[in-house]
Amino acid sequence: MKIKVVKDLLESNDAVAINIKKRLKKYNIFAVNFMSSPGSGKTRILEKLIEKYYNKKRIAIIEGDVATTLDSERLAKHNVPVVQIDTEIFGGGCHLTAGLIEKALQDIQLSEIDMLFIENIGNLICPGSYNLGEDKKVIVLSITEGSEKPLKYPQMFRIADAVILNKIDLAPHLDTNVDDYVKNIKQINAKVPIYKISAKTNEGIDELIKWFDADMTE
Amino acid sequence: MKIKVVKDLLESNDAVAINIKKRLKKYNIFAVNFMSSPGSGKTRILEKLIEKYYNKKRIAIIEGDVATTLDSERLAKHNVPVVQIDTEIFGGGCHLTAGLIEKALQDIQLSEIDMLFIENIGNLICPGSYNLGEDKKVIVLSITEGSEKPLKYPQMFRIADAVILNKIDLAPHLDTNVDDYVKNIKQINAKVPIYKISAKTNEGIDELIKWFDADMTE
Numbered sequence: 001m002k003i004k005v006v007k008d009l010l011e012s013n014d015a016v017a018i019n020i021k022k023r024l025k026k027y028n029i030f031a032v033n034f035m036s037s038p039g040s041g042k043t044r045i046l047e048k049l050i051e052k053y054y055n056k057k058r059i060a061i062i063e064g065d066v067a068t069t070l071d072s073e074r075l076a077k078h079n080v081p082v083v084q085i086d087t088e089i090f091g092g093g094c095h096l097t098a099g100l101i102e103k104a105l106q107d108i109q110l111s112e113i114d115m116l117f118i119e120n121i122g123n124l125i126c127p128g129s130y131n132l133g134e135d136k137k138v139i140v141l142s143i144t145e146g147s148e149k150p151l152k153y154p155q156m157f158r159i160a161d162a163v164i165l166n167k168i169d170l171a172p173h174l175d176t177n178v179d180d181y182v183k184n185i186k187q188i189n190a191k192v193p194i195y196k197i198s199a200k201t202n203e204g205i206d207e208l209i210k211w212f213d214a215d216m217t218e
Numbered sequence: 219m220k221i222k223v224v225k226d227l228l229e230s231n232d233a234v235a236i237n238i239k240k241r242l243k244k245y246n247i248f249a250v251n252f253m254s255s256p257g258s259g260k261t262r263i264l265e266k267l268i269e270k271y272y273n274k275k276r277i278a279i280i281e282g283d284v285a286t287t288l289d290s291e292r293l294a295k296h297n298v299p300v301v302q303i304d305t306e307i308f309g310g311g312c313h314l315t316a317g318l319i320e321k322a323l324q325d326i327q328l329s330e331i332d333m334l335f336i337e338n339i340g341n342l343i344c345p346g347s348y349n350l351g352e353d354k355k356v357i358v359l360s361i362t363e364g365s366e367k368p369l370k371y372p373q374m375f376r377i378a379d380a381v382i383l384n385k386i387d388l389a390p391h392l393d394t395n396v397d398d399y400v401k402n403i404k405q406i407n408a409k410v411p412i413y414k415i416s417a418k419t420n421e422g423i424d425e426l427i428k429w430f431d432a433d434m435t436e
Binding site: 037038039065066067068070071088094121122123124125126142144145146148149151152153154155167170173174175200 | 288306
């Protein structure tokens with residue numbers, strides 16, 4: 001009975017996601033859904049991407065949080081349109097849904113953007129079950145989280161179109177081996193591209209940009 | 219309709235949790251539910267607590283994960299009884315429930331333990347809604363996650379009986395201020411005790427032990 005309810009929810013979510021995808025395609029918008037644990041550095045990565053695409057691509061952001069507008073305030077400073085979704089209003093939801101994205105899109109002029117970045121709720125489990133009409137799902141994993149995380153939270157890594165290993169600058173200060181992260185990600189998803197970056201020092205950001213650019217012209 | 223389903227689930231969970239609490243009380247067992255984002259260092263903290271309580275208190279562990287037995291293997295090396303719950307078998311659940319704890323307790327000799335440590339699924343949202351019959355809820359936050367996290371995920375900090383700020387040894391390498399973490403936790407839960415520790419260097423572990431010991435004799 002409980003499983004039935006969940007299945008119905010996911011199916012109705014998918015129906016909305018398909019409509020979103022069609023609508024974004026019509027406007028030739030490339031949409032990316034960024035998912036991760038809390039504190040992996042998603043917002044900082046988005047700030048870097050906005051800087052890099054300045055004067056090249058017009059970006060809009062949908063910012064998902066449980067509470068506060070802290071992240072959207074950070075991003076709005078970069079002069080891009082940002083729509084905040086706080087799920088606490090909807091009972092503290094642990095993931096974004098296609099229905100929430102559809103509502104948020106009402107506040108974005110689709111004819112005036114080229115890329116849509118969706119920052120999902122910080123949660124390495126639930127957001128993975130909800131399609132949002134995006135072109136790509138990108139999973140961010142901070143190397144402070146422990147290299148076994150892809151094995152312990154496999155679903156996110158199974159569905160990933162790319163994995164970003166962030167905070168690579170901290171490697172010398174951790175009892176962790178970056179190669180173990182790569183090995184464990186590959187064990188779950190052998191072909192997924194992995195980008196080792198530091199949103200603090202800029203290391204690896206250009207390679208990530210190349211991946212986006214290649215996918216947009218697909 | 220969806221909200222009704224969730225409400226029913228929480229109420230039936232609470233009924234089971236009350237029974238667990240009674241049963242643990244009967245055996246004079248002190249139970250702690252550790253909750254956090256993935257990678258905050260819960261397992262390593264448990265390893266330290268097991269070491270510190272060696273020959274003083276008999277500990278059992280219930281280890282919650284989505285997948286793998288990696289953490290329970292780590293903990294079992296310390297010669298304590300460990301019961302693993304992998305929620306992927308139940309559809310990839312994002313939190314432990316009282317029903318799962320009740321099942322796990324069938325594999326623990328309650329007359330032979332003094333403390334039960336429950337390591338919840340790594341998730342800073344969903345586990346906060348499910349009572350497990352524990353005496354104390356302890357939230358672990360790594361100082362790599364960003365000091366605004368208590369504001370962005372307030373529910374976990376509202377219900378916390380104590381907050382552990384872990385990985386304090388990394389402070390010199392981060393653009394973060396430990397005082398900001400304390401300030402933001404207090405903004406959500408003014409009276410909650412906060413323990414700044416490093417499960418790597420042992421800093422602060424003894425203060426945490428004192429808090430447990432004081433609570434056990436309450």
